[in-house]
Amino acid sequence: MRKENIITKEKIEIGILKDLLPHYELEKLEAAYPELRFIQCRKxxxxxxxxxxxxxxxxxxxxxxxxxxxxxxxxxxWDYKRRVMAYTWLKDLPLTDLTDLYEAWYILKFLCQEIHNTRARKLGRDMAALEVQSPPEVLELFRSEILLILTKPSSSARIRGSLWKNYSNQLKKTKTPLAGIKTPEDPRSEDTLLEELRILEKEALATRLFFGTSPILYKETEEKDAEKSK
Incomplete structure (x- = not known):
């Protein structure tokens, strides 16, 4: 299996309490995160x-x-966004056999290790020990364990570490540094983290080089792309 980000064209719906944000701020948020659709709720x-x-x-x-x-x-x-996207993808993914589970874990394990390294690595070891003909209820148990990890927030420090690890792996393949990516030691890196994450998400969409920090990425439909280019 070639490791690539999963590309989706489906927006994730996020309910938000009505009047929690001014309308213009909600519009700015939707513009910044086209992968999300905010649904205003009265309760x-x-x-x-x-x-x-x-x-x-x-x-x-x-x-x-x-x-x-x-x-x-x-x-x-941003962390919330990538986790709800990963959660939604895995929740809806058919798991018909152990291969399906392995391939899903192949995509999500870096994110899970970032969130809870000890728990994720044990889960990976347990998965490797499964019988080839594992019954559906066993596969679902592992799905539930992965989903549970994805509900937990990460931290800026762990996200920065994951970004740098993934970017370093990418550099080994491309030999081409990307402008705007700071080293963890750079004192400016805390201020530019979000910008760097978006750079690497765009790079993954453009080149299909795997960016495991944000494994599920959104790509707008051709119609939307055409509208923006007008």
């Missing part, structure tokens, strides 16, 4: 119609329930 959804919700306070029953404070931290929100 927290009580059904599974909306899987992700941002309100005044974190929701106790929703593993991805987040407060408005998330929107004030650009790196935390």
């Amino acid at each position: 927290a959804p009580e059904t599974d119609d909306i899987h992700f919700f941002i309100g005044p306070d974190p929701s106790g029953h929703d593993p991805f329930g987040a407060s408005v404070d998330l929107l004030k931290d650009p790196i935390a929100f």
Whole structure:
């Protein structure tokens, strides 16, 4: 299996409490994150119609329930975005046999190791020990374990470490440094982290070089691309 980012053209719907943000700020957020579609709600959804919700306070029953404070931290929100995309992809992915599980883990393991290294590496070892003819309930158990990891937030330091590890692997193949990518030791790197993440996401879309820090990427349809170019 060639390791490439999974490309989706489906937007992820995020519920957000009505009037939580001024309309112009919500529009700016949607412009910055075209992979997300914000659905304004008068109250927290009580059904599974909306899987992700941002309100005044974190929701106790929703593993991805987040407060408005998330929107004030650009790196935390980017982390939230990539995790809900990975979660949605894996949740909907058919797992018919062990190969399907291995291939899904192949795509998501770097993100999971970044979030919780010890837990993710044990999960990988347990997966490697599975019988080839593992029954569906075993595959689903592993899916659930991966999904649980994806509900947990990362940190700027761990994201920076993952970015640099993935970028270093990329450099070994291309031998071509990318402008704008800072070393972890660069004192400016904390201020430019979000910009660098977006550079590498765009590079992954353009070159199909795997960027494991953000394994599921959104690409707009050709119609949308054409509209923007007008």
